[in-house]
Amino acid sequence: MESLEVLLVGNNALRRLPATIGALKRLRVLDLEENKLEQLPMEIGNLAELTRLVVQSNNLQALPISTG
Numbered sequence: 001m002e003s004l005e006v007l008l009v010g011n012n013a014l015r016r017l018p019a020t021i022g023a024l025k026r027l028r029v030l031d032l033e034e035n036k037l038e039q040l041p042m043e044i045g046n047l048a049e050l051t052r053l054v055v056q057s058n059n060l061q062a063l064p065i066s067t068g
Contacts, residue, residue, distance in 0.1 A: 002026065010034050010054070022046035033057055042066045 005026050010033035017032070022043025027050055032040075034057040044053075045066020053067070 005029070005049075007031070017041055017044070019043045025049065028052065030054070040064055040067075 001024065003026055004024050006029040007024070007027060008029075008031045010031050012035055014032070014035040014037055017037060017040055019041040020043070021027075021030075021041060022045070024047065027047050029052045030044075030047070030050060031052075031054040033054045037055070037058040037060055039060065040055070040063060042064045043066075044050075044064060055063075
């Protein structure tokens with residue numbers, strides 16, 4: 001999984017994202033569209049290669065500061 005570059009998990013009724021998402025160092029695209037997420041883990045800020053984060057249609061109030 002360390003070489004994963006694109007993760008598309010939209011429309012899955014996800015309520016939370018595991019902190020281990022931060023271990024996907026090569027991840028460039030993370031699509032979380034249309035889930036039931038209320039927050040994202042701080043570890044999402046470890047995704048230095050991330051160029052596209054899709055989070056619309058969730059229950060997020062804010063993004064973690066680590067996404068800067």
